[in-house]
Amino acid sequence: MSNEAQNNPKFFYGWIVVIALTFVGMTSAAQLTFGIYVLDLAREFGWNRALTSSLASFNNLFYGISAIITGILADRYSPKITVWVAGFLLGGGLLLSGMAQNYWQLFFFFGVIAGLGTGCCYSIPSSVVQKWFIEKRGVALGVSMCGIGLGAFIISLLVGYLIPIYGWRTGFFAEGALLFLFMFVPAFFIVREPRQIGLLPLGMKNSHPDNGLNKPHTNLVLLIKKLISNRTFLLLYANQFFTCIALLIVSTHVVPFAEDMGIPKLVAASAMGLVGLFSGVGRLQAGFVCDKIGFKKSLIIFCSMCCIAFLYLITVKNIWMLYIFVVIYSLGYGGKAMSLPGLAGYSLGTGSLGTIMGLISSAFGLGGFIGSIMGGWIFDHTHSYVWAFIAGAFCYVIAIICAYLTKKETVLEINLH
Numbered sequence: 001m002s003n004e005a006q007n008n009p010k011f012f013y014g015w016i017v018v019i020a021l022t023f024v025g026m027t028s029a030a031q032l033t034f035g036i037y038v039l040d041l042a043r044e045f046g047w048n049r050a051l052t053s054s055l056a057s058f059n060n061l062f063y064g065i066s067a068i069i070t071g072i073l074a075d076r077y078s079p080k081i082t083v084w085v086a087g088f089l090l091g092g093g094l095l096l097s098g099m100a101q102n103y104w105q106l107f108f109f110f111g112v113i114a115g116l117g118t119g120c121c122y123s124i125p126s127s128v129v130q131k132w133f134i135e136k137r138g139v140a141l142g143v144s145m146c147g148i149g150l151g152a153f154i155i156s157l158l159v160g161y162l163i164p165i166y167g168w169r170t171g172f173f174a175e176g177a178l179l180f181l182f183m184f185v186p187a188f189f190i191v192r193e194p195r196q197i198g199l200l201p202l203g204m205k206n207s208h209p210d211n212g213l214n215k216p217h218t219n220l221v222l223l224i225k226k227l228i229s230n231r232t233f234l235l236l237y238a239n240q241f242f243t244c245i246a247l248l249i250v251s252t253h254v255v256p257f258a259e260d261m262g263i264p265k266l267v268a269a270s271a272m273g274l275v276g277l278f279s280g281v282g283r284l285q286a287g288f289v290c291d292k293i294g295f296k297k298s299l300i301i302f303c304s305m306c307c308i309a310f311l312y313l314i315t316v317k318n319i320w321m322l323y324i325f326v327v328i329y330s331l332g333y334g335g336k337a338m339s340l341p342g343l344a345g346y347s348l349g350t351g352s353l354g355t356i357m358g359l360i361s362s363a364f365g366l367g368g369f370i371g372s373i374m375g376g377w378i379f380d381h382t383h384s385y386v387w388a389f390i391a392g393a394f395c396y397v398i399a400i401i402c403a404y405l406t407k408k409e410t411v412l413e414i415n416l417h
Contacts, residue, residue: 012202014132014140014194020186021125021144024083026151027090027179028121030114031059031248031368032276033155035255036269040168045103049256053376055103056252057369058111059118060244064365066119071358074124074192079354083120083187090117091180098172110172121148123361126341127354131193135203138295138342142287145338149283149330151182152251152276160269223355232347232406233356236340237363239402243303243336244367245374246310246392250275250329253375254322257385263319271319274326275333282334289335295343299403302339305332307396313389343406 034056042052066086073082093114100106125144133140158178159171194201227233251272258268282302290298309329316322341357348356371392378388 013191013197013199014129014202016189017132017191018129018140018144020189021129022147022150023182023186024190025121025125025145025147026154026182027087027118028148029151029155029276030090030094030118030175030179031056031063031121032148032152032251033159033175033269033272034059034110034372035252035272036156036159036163036265037168037171038252038256039259039265040163041106044168047103048380049253049376050373050380051103051376053252053372055106055111056248056372058107059115060248060365060368060372062112062115062365063118063368064362066116067123067361067365068119068355068358070120071123071127071354071356071361073354074120074127074358075354079120079124079128079192080187080190083124083183083190086117086120087180087183087187088117090114090183091176093117094172094176094179098169098176119358119361122337122364123354123357127345127357128190128192130341130345131201133202136291137345138289138291138338139287140202141342142283142285142290142338145341146280146283146334148337149276149278149280149334151179153273153280154276155179156269156273156276157266160266160273164265224359227348227356227359230348233344233360235402235406236344237360239299239303239399240340240360240363241367242395242399242402243306243333244364245371246306246395247333248368248371249375249388249392252372253379253385253388256379258319258322261318263322267319271322271326274323275330278327278330279334279337282331283338285331286335286338290339290342295339295346296403296406298339299336299343300400302332302335303396303400303403305329306336307393307400308332310389310393310396313392314386347406 038049038052041047042049070082070086093109093112093116096109097106097114100109125147126141129140129144130137155175155178159175162174163171191197254275255265255268255272258271259265286298286302306329309325309332312328313325316325340360344356344360374391375385375388378391379385
């Protein structure tokens with residue numbers, strides 16, 4: 001095959017990788033739909049909301065640890081094998097959660113095992129896709145990242161239907177089996193980078209200079225040291241941290257918030273499902289927006305939408321008002337989730353992007369740990385979510401400032417040997 005034919009095939013295999021990684025992203029539903037279980041677990045075991053939501057906090061904490069590990073493994077070994085191992089952890093952890101008899105069993109099965117299994121749902125799709133695309137990178141990222149929202153939509157409706165009829169244990173069983181399939185089967189089609197099958201990234205010419213930006217860094221310790229002293233990396237990390245505090249306030253507590261208003265569980269769960277669905281739409285449209293105006297401006301716009309949505313959520317009194325929040329927040333959240341890794345790849349290079357996104361994803365774990373339990377603690381002490389939602393809006397204000405302060409830097413030396 002000629003070099004020209006290799007670089008311009010009739011069908012570019014990178015799109016198969018994008019579709020496979022879309023399914024991998026769906027497994028984030030384990031984090032984003034826990035709120036559907038909160039009131040049922042609290043009633044059965046007699047827990048308050050802070051204790052119940054702490055299970056989501058620990059799940060996110062161990063996700064953050066796993067995201068670093070899976071990002072490194074994907075850069076240095078095989079994203080395919082990494083996804084398979086994560087699939088067994090996630091599926092097994094959820095199935096065992098359905099058998100739990102006390103808090104500590106749920107802590108270990110859902111918080112630790114399932115949490116470790118979700119580690120690749122963001123770092124691997126957001127990094128591997130960018131190795132395949134120079135042209136249409138925003139669109140490819142948008143498609144792959146929409147799996148995160150689509151998974152939440154599917155699982156929310158499934159679990160919201162099963163729990164009132166069959167109980168929360170059946171919900172965990174069904175969720176575990178489905179998410180395992182979402183990881184195990186598509187992983188067969190994942191290839192780390194196009195050169196492994198004789199291709200070039202879409203849009204790269206054969207004469208494209210190899211300046212080291214897209215080579216994996218061989219010295220992990222040196223890479224991490226340089227990253228933690230890099231302004232752009234630290235600002236992106238802070239942006240991820242604060243937005244994820246707010247995100248987990250919503251994903252853990254919006255269903256209990258709706259049920260407290262007297263809304264039936266399936267209808268309340270549909271609101272969480274629509275967050276997932278519209279965030280998927282947000283990721284898709286964000287791909288075109290980012291390609292048009294750039295990743296930084298897009299990140300600022302999408303974080304601003306989320307801040308406005310949180311302030312509006314304080315006024316919500318019925319399901320229709322909640323749906324308005326869902327649309328505004330989801331489009332902003334989906335766009336933010338797509339534009340941040342794009343900005344990271346644009347500024348920091350793609351060679352070690354799995355490691356970089358793994359490190360940034362650890363901020364999701366830390367922020368999620370705080371957001372879930374903070375929302376429950378505020379409710380237990382005020383019998384209202386108003387201050388939790390105000391805190392979420394404030395987190396987005398900080399995130400907007402962080403995005404604004406980022407700037408295009410010369411960071412080639414981060415990836416040089």
